[in-house]
Amino acid sequence: MTRSDHVESLSPLTVALLATPDSTASTLFGLYDLLLGTRRDWQQLINQTDVESPFLPLIISRDGQPLRAYNDVPIQPHASLGNAPSVDVVIVSNLAISPFEPLDDRYDQEAQWMRERYEAGATLASACSGAILLARTGLLKGCEGTSHWGYCDCLRREYPEVHWQPDKALVTAGVGQRLVMSGSGSSWHALGLFLIARFIGAREAMEVARMNLFDWDATSPLAYAAMMRTGQLADPVIARCQEWAAQHYDGEAPVAAMVRISGLQERTFQRRFAQATGLSPLDYVHTLRLEEAKQLLESGDLPVEAIAWEVGYQDAGFFGRLFRRKVGLTPAQYRRRFGVLARRLASVATPAAAVGAH
Missing domain, CATH: 3.40.50.880 (Class I glutamine amidotransferase (GATase) domain)
Incomplete structure (x- = not known):
């Protein structure tokens, strides 16, 4: 179904x-x-x-x-x-x-x-x-x-x-x-x-x-269609880890940090996290990072390598492969498809700004 x-x-x-x-x-x-x-x-x-x-x-x-x-x-x-x-x-x-x-x-x-x-x-x-x-x-x-x-x-x-x-x-x-x-x-x-x-x-x-x-x-x-699946409130320990991940997904070893925050054994944490969210902790972090990368690709001209670093990936090649596998487009293809609005607004705003300057 x-x-x-x-x-x-x-x-x-x-x-x-x-x-x-x-x-x-x-x-x-x-x-x-x-x-x-x-x-x-x-x-x-x-x-x-x-x-x-x-x-x-x-x-x-x-x-x-x-x-x-x-x-x-x-x-x-x-x-x-x-x-x-x-x-x-x-x-x-x-x-x-x-x-x-x-x-x-x-x-x-x-x-x-x-x-x-x-x-x-x-x-x-x-x-x-x-x-x-x-x-x-x-x-x-x-x-x-x-x-x-x-x-x-x-x-x-x-x-x-x-x-x-x-x-x-x-x-x-x-x-x-x-x-x-x-x-x-x-x-x-x-x-x-x-x-x-x-x-x-x-x-x-x-x-x-x-x-x-x-x-x-x-x-x-x-x-935004792949944003985090919701509906979990029954496990406050995992909810606390989700809140932490939302602010620190770009750091080093975020899954290990969540394990420490939870106070649980790693295997127990992995099991409870998957039960609560429908995702493994690593997949959850990847999703947070990729959603932020999407917004950066849509809204600006930051190089793909810099975006990878910005969202927590030191290996731009790995980031590109992961992005394509999860999104179905390369980062460059995604930017071409969804960055159109920013370019349109820039082309409209420039003449108006020039008139205002006079």
């Missing part, structure tokens, strides 16, 4: 889309439509078959009452924080809040609810400036984060313990990589496609991209 077949046989994954008076309707409803149309729209168009989406998106607000989003768009929530069903994913969409205006306690009820959902095993995600609220939960401490480029400086001052990366379109962090952030503007497309790829499969993420005419090179959900 394929992963997609397995998901299709189960109840749909419940995704809570948080709605507030500062939510922007385009991102909130865009994500809602994207998730509800997963599998359904493609099958209707290509196979003339009526199927249900593997996602159940629900709009959730503090009290469940009708509200008006930013720009006065009416929203009718499905539920309140108090009566919302159990959820698999919580998404904070873009918030029209000034980066220079402290959030204070305005949405502390929502932040507390998000923390509780995370502790129950849910994935938390933010689109663009929604990272303001995700950061308010305190769950990003010590992790990487991203948001709209115009917000990262202010977020860095307010949350200095978070390693803000404005140049990254998408960042995952936390235990089991269950904190997901997309960056500027329409990168909510990348967030939606990433969630589809992670929970349903890369093939269906590609179908959604083709159905909606998303620029595949811009969103590149396949870049």
